[in-house]
Amino acid sequence: MTLVRYNPHTRLTALPNEIERFFRGYGLDSDDSDTVWNPIIDLSETETSYEIKAEMPGLNKKDIQISFKENVLSLTGEKKGETEEKEPNYHRLERSYGKFERSFRFPKDVKQDSIKASFKNGVLTVEIPKAEEEKPRAIAIS
Template sequence: MSLIKYNPAKSRTQGVSRFFDDIFNDNFFNTDLSLERFFIPQVDISETEKDFELQFALPGFKKSDVNIDLNNGVLTVSGERKFEEKKDEKNFHSVETRYGSFSRAFQLPDNIDDEKVDAKLEDGILNIVVPKDVKKIQKKNIAIK
């Protein structure tokens, strides 16, 4: 079996494809509901022997814009970024940055130490470290009867 490199330029029919691209990329289909601003931040989750680490991409956020809750093993990170329209005679031609509110929830395993969770927001990255509880990590070997 051989792999064939995908080339979107060769796979499109020029006229019809461009027509549909222009329609669907336009604001023609926007309704009041679709104009509501929201976004879902990207999250990287990793694990070591000692802890779990979650890294949220939150460019432009301040500490006061983010809320972190840990309740019954569910870690919830929520926040809001507001669009500030400054009256400095700036005409926007395009705004691709997402604004609005978000909420992400993660069910954590039972072997965490919820008293030592640490969170830092630096350079647009929210880093949350959830340490594992050493007492709960120990494996138990069960003998077969």
């Protein structure tokens, strides 16, 4: 039987990780960034393209910016909170607001000029077509 000594400091070293995990569970970052809300993303791949679907309830397409640079697709924007004249008496407040940024790196086989995006019923769909694979060809020896 192996004897293990109790070290009271072991639990303290895990405390920062536990605090960060706690805040992540509530959609909050423990750092000082402005990002509080991030859209939920599905990223899929077929033989001919990649597809991103992002749930963005409460946003309009004018609230979202999409950019593609150096094989990185970035979705940025801001989900603005509702403002009311009178102060409400909240019993529960679960919705999050704020700026967001999600970035995805793609392989070099992407047709950058053919990327398409649509926004319907609070879901952003971005289709990123793959470039056609170069087919091997025979070279005649002269």
